[in-house]
Amino acid sequence: MSPRPIPEQLPADLFGRRDCDRAVQVLDAVASARLKWTTIVNRRDVRSQVDDRRLALVVTERRIEAHDQDVVSLRLEAPNRRELPAWRPGAHLDLELPSGRLRQYSLCGDPADTRAYRIAVRRIPDGGGGSVEVHDALPVGTPILVRGPRNAFPFAVPGYGSSAARVHFVAGGIGITPILPMARLAQRLGLDWSMVYTGRSRDTIPFLDEIAGFGDRVIVRTDDEHGLPDAAALLPEVGTDTAVYCCGPVPMITAIADTVREMRGVELHSERFSPPPIVDGKPFEIEIADTGEVFEVPADKSALDAILQRRPDRPYSCRQGFCRTCKVRVLAGEPEHRETVLTADEHAAGEMLVCVSRSEGGRLVLDL
Known part of the structure; x- marks a missing residue:
């Protein structure tokens, strides 16, 4: 028996068949x-439905959402107030912050509001820097590039x-x-x-x-x-x-x-909020192709963790294997894929997400 039709009181496009997750x-x-x-x-x-469209938006409102002032919400709109791509509960945006950091934040507004997105961010002083930047560097009127919405x-x-x-x-x-x-x-x-x-x-x-x-x-x-x-x-x-x-x-x-x-x-x-624990991890080596530098990835650390110690400017975001930001190309070695978003063709082409995936054994030579 096929599912019942979507009820009429749902906001337009929220669970329609167009672009269904x-x-x-x-x-x-x-x-x-x-x-x-x-x-x-x-x-x-x-x-996750991968959507890498980039939208140029503007911060039009900031609100303190917790009494300790550590949570701020931002309302983001298009400069010409045009309608924005539809989204469904659970979706998030990727924000391209002024520093170049890429960070993901859940949409917490109303999908029926088609002219604005709302996100909320808790300030984490000892985190990766993204939340502090949102709090300190995005006043009302700031232009911001976003990707998405996407729903994982x-x-x-x-x-x-x-x-x-x-x-x-x-x-x-x-x-x-x-x-x-x-x-x-x-x-x-x-x-x-x-x-x-x-x-x-x-x-x-x-x-x-x-x-x-x-x-x-x-x-x-x-x-x-x-x-x-x-x-x-x-x-x-x-x-x-x-x-x-x-x-x-x-x-x-x-x-x-x-x-x-x-x-x-x-x-x-x-x-x-954070990366899943590494299960059955085994140590392996990474070689950076353009320099020949070789280093070990411990059993309890991700390849991304080890790479960031040597290349701190490498882009990353979700650290959970679905946003693709940390994707690299494997030139030699056999990766152990632990994500669910790359296609079989991408695997065959040597693509790998270093935030969760590892090596089947031995050394991986990566094009970083």
Whole structure:
């Protein structure tokens, strides 16, 4: 039986057939075949729709979104106020910052607002520099180039792409950014949904005013009031036929994943703040073709980590194997591909994402 038509109250183009995400197509097929899912943890068949279009936008509004002033939101519009490419909950933009850094930030506005994008960024002083630059170097009026939107964390609406009957969201701090549009859509469609929103304190978590509009569907937990939450506190009343969408720190996602694996009939969809842990890593060597320099990649480090120690200007962004920013060409050696976005032809041509992929053994000679 084919899926029901998309309901009319959805914003225009939000889940229309034009430019449909590959991930949603996969989920539609699964639902149509009436397959029962148990747990989906970091599905390797869910691929990001790659869209490298570059848009010239302008920062038209800045707002402080947390009382500690460490989270700022930016409204981005085209200079002529034209309509922008459509997006769906879970999508992100790649920002080309003035320094040349490329960084990804989730869209947290309303997909129905076709003339502006909104992102929110937490200032991380000891991070890679991107968040500090957004806070300090992007005042209102600043032109900014972006790529996308792209979606590596798609929301499959129950009944229209997911076999689950209800949805439960878990957001940790700034992890609310991709979750917020999903919750708005769930509310708009009248879905059975709930959320746990957690952070260090109420001063540090953004968008509390918007979250308040959802009423008692959302539980706000803070470490200073309630202590560190365990998986049970993050998954209240989650049971069979529930889809869990989670974004936040790695320890939180890991705890939820370990619990969901033991729950029958529960899907887990997640997005991380940081690179996934390296599993079954083995040391190998990299040779830089143009200099002949050779160095080792330890078993617990990525090739990108080792490269950045010698070439700190190498571009990178997601560090999770889906944005393609760190792609290099392998001139010799056999790479062990650990991403899901490069095509078979790209693999055959020697392309490799050094943020997650490794070597099958021995040495890789890279064109850097």
